[in-house]
Amino acid sequence: MAKDRKTEEKIIRAASKVFEEEGYAGARMQQIADSAEINKGLLHYYFKSKDKLFDTIFSAAFDKMMSKVGKIFQAELPIEEKIEMFVSQYLDVLAKNSYVPTFVLSELNKRPENIVNKILNHPNKPKVNLFVQQIQTAADEGKIRNIKPEHLIINMVSMCIFPYVGKPMIQILLEKNKTEYKTLLKERKAEVTQFILHAIKP
Amino acid sequence: MAKDRKTEEKIIRAASKVFEEEGYAGARMQQIADSAEINKGLLHYYFKSKDKLFDTIFSAAFDKMMSKVGKIFQAELPIEEKIEMFVSQYLDVLAKNSYVPTFVLSELNKRPENIVNKILNHPNKPKVNLFVQQIQTAADEGKIRNIKPEHLIINMVSMCIFPYVGKPMIQILLEKNKTEYKTLLKERKAEVTQFILHAIKP
DNA sequence: GTCTATAATTTGATAGAC
């Protein structure tokens, strides 16, 4: 079982790229082997099956997308600061992993029962209850507009992630080329933060 | 070339379901034939290849997702009314086609060059320039907060579509079961409208 | 138009030499 670290990492890097671009069904073991500059035999030696390899890649991608959310939402911070920090740090995570959201969400949508239930029982599933209560309390005290916590959270997450998942659609809609779209993405940290803070003002 | 209408419609209904749930690569002609209650031979008689069938289904799905946006954005309406109408009517469209967004966006992301450029030259590509100018003018005149039109549009679209694309992720995050999530979706028409209108107040 | 049977590829996975 003592595999070569360098080779394993090459495989994981290659498999991430292929799975993220093509999805589980569209990915080809041959393509992954080529991209890792090894042969199919060796690929199967490291990861017994396509399923096993996929599980490894998907788990890593899922963590990339979820861990930051849970951490920031549970942090001990005033609500406005928490919003600012979330938008800023999560947009950074997404910028560094721009293909991950479409991959993770697309695959999640294809295996709803299997995966979702599995994760809901997972020990380090992201927790948001602290943030939910914090929003509710702020609303009750009149510090922010009366808004249901769940919807504020959905709106925050939506405005951060959708520009990545919906990139081609928005490009078409706004007639932006690649460069122009990148510029838009860079502006969003400030724009989204201001948008949310104004939206919750009492 | 004179095909049977009933059969063609059965195929399209079946193919829509399978492609939307499994994506292009995951869809099986056999499964589509079974679902349409015909055999593979007949399926190929109506649609020469999987590619041709996919093109038909994808175009229809794309239209479902885009046509309403263009129409409302170009309507002659005051800005606040336009926002209200967009959220209300687009959320209705999405509720009736809840599997379409993930399908369309996932496939779009897999063929960026091919499709996006093709659509950008398409005659009835959605137009938003009127709405962009309308927002800019309102901002210049101080009727709304100074916000870049593109970002307001991205935010509107994000908050409407993401709850469908990101459904399993949000369910995990907020620990909501199917029923609870449906309730959340129903509340969004009012919540999102208010959120946006407050966010743009001067 | 609709069916059955089958061809032609593709693809995940294994065996065995080095």
Added chain:
DNA sequence: GTCTATCAAATTATAGAC
């Protein structure tokens, strides 16, 4: 550990009878 060669199953597509 790594490679080549090959198998077995799956899958798109076609041929031909009715």
